Amino acid sequence: MSQIVWIARHANRLDFVNPDWFLTAERRYDPPLSDDGFVQAKQLAQRLKSEKITHIFASPFLRTVQTANAVAEALDLSxxxxxxxxxxxxxxxxxxxxxxxxxxxxxxxxxxxxxxYTPRIAAKYPETHEQVRARSGQTARCLATECFPEQILLVAHGASVLGAAMGLVGEVAKTEVKASLCSLVKVVLQGPEWLLELKGDTSHLTQVEEVIRFA
Structure with a gap:
């Protein structure tokens, strides 16, 4: 049997558009989406509306929850x-x-x-680049196994999108995945092997990030 894991990065964030937001924010490391980020999230939702996704998992940061919520409303999922x-x-x-x-x-x-829902994997501050990749990779493998053979969507951040993809397909994802804002990665299990089908697709977006910032 086969399985599809979709991995999306959150849409544009307010502090990317307005860096001064950080100076007075109550939770300065948890920015919401920007106005154009909400538009991107709805475009992602429309892109995924026809897919047979049955579970949505999201990072608990506000921008990822807001991005996931647009998809959840379109697909009527939790x-x-x-x-x-x-x-x-x-x-x-x-x-x-x-x-x-x-x-x-x-x-x-x-x-x-x-x-x-009880989270499966913890994230502990502080962590290195290797640790975030290992943590998000372990998470992707765990959730894919738990939900097999159903299609799932993971909504994450630049570094954890890349780590999740690496956790399934291995080191090849490090050079092939481009996790720009609100991009979409599609990983397909065929037999014993996970294959990259989409490596950071942004064709659903009207506005695309030019310089990828992994935050």
Missing amino acids: IKLETGLSEWLNPEWMTEEPERLSTPTLKKLFPKIDHS
């Missing part, structure tokens, strides 16, 4: 918050462990969230 898909908790970017909205608070904002 969102499972998975810490294993979290942002790279890089101490060079973050002077302390990032503060996020609690799951109950997110549930109030996004009713599609499945409050009964």
Whole structure:
């Protein structure tokens, strides 16, 4: 039997559009989507509407939840918050462990969230590049195995999109996957082997990021 794992990066974030937001933000390492990011998220949702996805897993950061929510509404699915898909908790970017909205608070904002889901993999601050890749790769393998043979969508961040893909297809993803904002990776299990079919597709977007920033 075969299986498809879709991996999407969150859409554009407010602090990319307005860097000054960071200076006064209550949770400065957990920015929301920008206005054009919400447009991108809806375009991603339309792209995936005809696919036979049965489970959506998202990093618990606000921008990934907002991106996943657009897809969840279009597909009428719940969102499972998975810490294993979290942002790279890089101490060079973050002077302390990032503060996020609690799951109950997110549930109030996004009713599609499945409050009964228990995250499978933890993300611990601080972590190295190798650690985020290992953590997100382990998460992708775990969720794919748990849900086999169903199609799943993982909504993550630049580094964890790449790590998730590497966790399935191996080192080839390091050079072939281009995880720009709101891009889409498609990995297909054929027999014993995972194959990359989409390597960071942005054909569903009207506005595409020119310089990839893995945050």
